[in-house]
Amino acid sequence: MDYRHVIEQVMSTTAPHIGEGAVADYIPGLASVDPKQFGFAVATVDGQVYGDGDVDVPFAIESISKVFALALVLGRQDGAIWDRVHREPSGMPFNDLIELELEAGIPRNPYINPGAIVVADQLLADTGDAVSTLRDFFRAETGNRSLEVDSVIAESELRSGDRNRAIGYLMASFGNMRNPVDLALDHYFRQCSFSITCAELAKAGLIVARHGLRADGSRLLERADARHLIALMTTCGTYDAAGEFAYRVGLPCKSGVGGAILAVVPDRCAIAAWGPGLDEKGNSVSGAVALEAFARAGHFSVF
Amino acid sequence: MDYRHVIEQVMSTTAPHIGEGAVADYIPGLASVDPKQFGFAVATVDGQVYGDGDVDVPFAIESISKVFALALVLGRQDGAIWDRVHREPSGMPFNDLIELELEAGIPRNPYINPGAIVVADQLLADTGDAVSTLRDFFRAETGNRSLEVDSVIAESELRSGDRNRAIGYLMASFGNMRNPVDLALDHYFRQCSFSITCAELAKAGLIVARHGLRADGSRLLERADARHLIALMTTCGTYDAAGEFAYRVGLPCKSGVGGAILAVVPDRCAIAAWGPGLDEKGNSVSGAVALEAFARAGHFSVF
Amino acid sequence: MDYRHVIEQVMSTTAPHIGEGAVADYIPGLASVDPKQFGFAVATVDGQVYGDGDVDVPFAIESISKVFALALVLGRQDGAIWDRVHREPSGMPFNDLIELELEAGIPRNPYINPGAIVVADQLLADTGDAVSTLRDFFRAETGNRSLEVDSVIAESELRSGDRNRAIGYLMASFGNMRNPVDLALDHYFRQCSFSITCAELAKAGLIVARHGLRADGSRLLERADARHLIALMTTCGTYDAAGEFAYRVGLPCKSGVGGAILAVVPDRCAIAAWGPGLDEKGNSVSGAVALEAFARAGHFSVF
Amino acid sequence: MDYRHVIEQVMSTTAPHIGEGAVADYIPGLASVDPKQFGFAVATVDGQVYGDGDVDVPFAIESISKVFALALVLGRQDGAIWDRVHREPSGMPFNDLIELELEAGIPRNPYINPGAIVVADQLLADTGDAVSTLRDFFRAETGNRSLEVDSVIAESELRSGDRNRAIGYLMASFGNMRNPVDLALDHYFRQCSFSITCAELAKAGLIVARHGLRADGSRLLERADARHLIALMTTCGTYDAAGEFAYRVGLPCKSGVGGAILAVVPDRCAIAAWGPGLDEKGNSVSGAVALEAFARAGHFSVF
DSSP: OOHHHHHHHHHHHHGGGTTOSEEOOSSHHHHTSOTTOOEEEEEETTSOEEEEESTTOOEEOGGGHHHHHHHHHHHHSSSGGGGTSOOSOOOSTTOHHHHHHHTTTOOSOTTSHHHHHHHHHHHHHHHSOHHHHHHHHHHHHHOOTTOOBOHHHHHHHHHTOHHHHHHHHHHHHTTOOSSOHHHHHHHHHHHTTBEEOHHHHHHHHHHHHTTTBOTTSOBSSOHHHHHHHHHHHHHHTTGGGHHHHHHHTOSOEEEOTTSEEEEEETTTEEEEEEOSEEOTTSOBHHHHHHHHHHHHHTTOOOO | OOHHHHHHHHHHHHGGGTTOSEEOOSSHHHHTSOTTOOEEEEEETTSOEEEEESTTOOEEOGGGHHHHHHHHHHHHSSSGGGGTSOOSOOOSTTOHHHHHHHTTTOOSOTTSHHHHHHHHHHHHHHHSOHHHHHHHHHHHHHOOTTOEEOHHHHHHHHHTOHHHHHHHHHHHHTTOOSSOHHHHHHHHHHHTTEEEOHHHHHHHHHHHHTTTBOTTSOBSSOHHHHHHHHHHHHHHTTGGGHHHHHHHTOSOEEEOTTSEEEEEETTTEEEEEEOSEEOTTSOBHHHHHHHHHHHHHTTOOOO | OOHHHHHHHHHHHHGGGTTOSEEOOSSHHHHTSOTTOOEEEEEETTSOEEEEESTTOOEEOGGGHHHHHHHHHHHHSSSGGGGTSOOSOOOOTTOHHHHHHHTTTOOSOTTSHHHHHHHHHHHHHHHSOHHHHHHHHHHHHHOOTTOOBOHHHHHHHHHTOHHHHHHHHHHHHTTOOSSOHHHHHHHHHHHTTBEEOHHHHHHHHHHHHTTTBOTTSOBSSOHHHHHHHHHHHHHHTTGGGHHHHHHHTOSOEEEOTTSEEEEEETTTEEEEEEOSEEOTTSOBHHHHHHHHHHHHHTTOOOO | OOHHHHHHHHHHHHGGGTTOSEEOOSSHHHHTSOTTOOEEEEEETTSOEEEEESTTOOEEOGGGHHHHHHHHHHHHSSSGGGGTSOOSOOOOTTOHHHHHHHTTTOOSOTTSHHHHHHHHHHHHHHHSOHHHHHHHHHHHHHOOTTOOBOHHHHHHHHHTOHHHHHHHHHHHHTTOOSSOHHHHHHHHHHHTTBEEOHHHHHHHHHHHHTTTBOTTSOBSSOHHHHHHHHHHHHHHTTGGGHHHHHHHTOSOEEEOTTSEEEEEETTTEEEEEEOSEEOTTSOBHHHHHHHHHHHHHTTOOOO
């Protein structure tokens, strides 16, 4: 595979769409990002990294952190987390609390907010410090020893987090929280606030593409557990547009409101696309265009 | 009206039912109450108090406090509270969060928990101390200068309050809280924990029966606003059994899980019945029997 | 009670509001009614009828028929209908199907559409012809031997009845229909289409005010069952404005989108107000003003 | 690929599970099927068919027909169907009516019942006879000129279809039906009742694996539209177990309560597994085991 050539095609296809969409504005730290940026990076399972555009500009990882938190929980457990969160797609975007109520406090999957809070809560319970565990992981996988939480973003998330608090306390009322809600949410908000670049995100994403093997060759989680990460990215990775992404991109993807999308081609590579402008469902406009172009140019789509 | 004779009939009709039902067990302070108690008191608008049974045994006021908190808010405002809470009956007992979500954070009425939290939050915003305001009110109306919050109950409520926290934060996420959620809930939990007797509750209830006049003859709230208190007691005063109470008792009632029920005959009297055993909907079994007997014996039913 | 004087006050208070509101437009038969009409009639338990305005103009009874259908079912049964429909207020106006789904096909009360369809279905099962039974009843109580279903309205209801069909089939899927859904709905739509005048509606309403006694002195239903009719009118009689009506009018009321409202003062009189213009919740604007004036002028409010 | 060898492995892995699960019992025609049957067939894009077990025993196609109905609609339209049905996964299995209500009559996807009814309604509107169109298609693709609807099954479906009628009328009330509800449902029930064998189903499924090319080489639908079929199978093809199937099987699948599951490996083959015993979510137990074994043995999983 000539990744350089594929990336050239991606960049030229994406160029007219850079700046499209609306930057997330629910917190100041995201609202102030320059929308006219775009980065695209591919990390291969044999250790190469290719990229173009703003691949070294850090952004907030946001919901993409959910993949890694789940990987770290699965790596420490024999699946007990699945008693606390289901693995099926969710329905309407706005009904997370309704679903939680009707399903007695068990979230539908680990990639909607209620499920991700459960995973963060579990990682905190298992390790004593979810954020440090994630930080160590990101630093090891990316080689960036100063990769860190953006404290401004984290503080903003904390201030605007009432809905997530409602979710946390509702789950607590059903007995589905292990730590005090405020403490678990503190870790959750900081987890979402890691500052990372496209190139780094692609490298971290190799844990998925390699079915659980870390950069140093050690095994973080079982191959079967890694398949859960991939399956969940396909069915639930892009908010209420999982069906649309399956059709357009045809690869397992996980997006974040920071404007990044992580995709994987199992056993081959991990891809990170970043453009801050979002569509109405919260997925990066330019990122989606880029990944669609990548899948087509490289004949990667699984469909 | 020969209230003594009516009360005799009430007591004899109720006697076989004393001890029926299950004491509320969600917090230790309520679970330990002796279920074989029963008290019944009537306070008339001209200042007489009649009673029998355990009329001087204190119990937790619980949800009946919602009537008085609303009275105190209405007495300080020109109805602005109705922008924050509707005045209509609610539906299914378990769907308070679903309703809140579908109605954008505006509770259905002030007597379900979400609405009562809004009212407590407003009273706190208006007075700086909702609990002190209520305490002063209760002391003045009952003449009991040592009437106080039961701190054991309050502490228990606080510990078991995750669902109410979920409600509070959900309303906050819709912009419908004026104080920090934790602070408002602290006042709310203590408001529910006032320790009061049947005789005292009947006397306090005269504020409703007198359409807003206090024991000292001063006006707390307008007659029209007091009508709201009465109308809401009729349509929403007894959890998911308002229709059943309208049929059986035919008087405006407000119940609490402490086992008390407050009823009023407008312009005539306020009645407090107390028996700790609850039916499955959370209303006192003996209290409902007693109020039904009272309405029948005194021909008070409005239906 | 000088009803003539009270009615004078009602008419003068209501005059400025005649024509306010919007005529129901979901079916042609209702949309073409002249909005500038208004009638007001009082029938007393001792047989007098007072009225003013358009008291002899026929209109579609619509949802007010639900009271009479329920009376006729209760008069034939010992409460078995309460296994098929609850007696509690409903919540949000638009969530009838959601409630039905969550409560396994048992409607919240007989005055929302799902409950009224159950009652019509039961009356049909009990009598073989719900419409004829109602027609006979209306003719006997009003003395109008030609009182009849308005076939144009009935046909319009039938054509626009898809949502009611959805409700009927959903209840059937839960086993809560006794007749074929289409047949039960045919009776239900015609039941709603009876053409009646204010004076006639007030006379028919005496069955409620007299706690079950018919015009000829015979007993249609037990006094206790009649209390259900009254209690349900108070808590659920005016769509999503029961709380507002309890506050403003303070009398048990049942409204219909034809623009009429039936109210009762138990043991004294039945009142029918009619003005086709509706508020946003579906209750007659002028009718509500009139009933509020009536309750105030006659000191009838139970609150 | 040595399909014979792969199928041998599938059969030996599946053997211990044949007969597991419960046969669908909501209609007599399904309840009477012998649960101890199992068939497995693979049809390749180059025209070979491999199989073992009960590959020539006919069964009811049930929900798998939804894939073909959608293919036929997409082949006749330029995507207008997507105005009537979304393409995203649904949430809780029991909330289809709740979702429809909250989303104004637009189903979440074409593979839940509401969406499939919309597709059948559209196919009927486009062709004048949805069942004949499907019959012609099945006969042409399978070469079985007597392939037909099982009229006993169809009659049973019709009799037990009240919930689907509720769904149809609710959509009609939102303006999302093109034909009379009863007529559309008649076609829908018969569409689900086609009697087909494993070998035939695999051959018909090639329309998906070939991205829209029919057995005779003509194009039924555009390659891009065919990708929708595949994406929807992955995200929504197996009721409330799409996530589980993505993890276990890793191939686009569509299941039916008749006990069959259709899977595809794009550009390579279509696979039909059939065993009548279902798990609690309605998917064939032996079929799922078989497909998992097939994907593993042939290294077909896309994850």
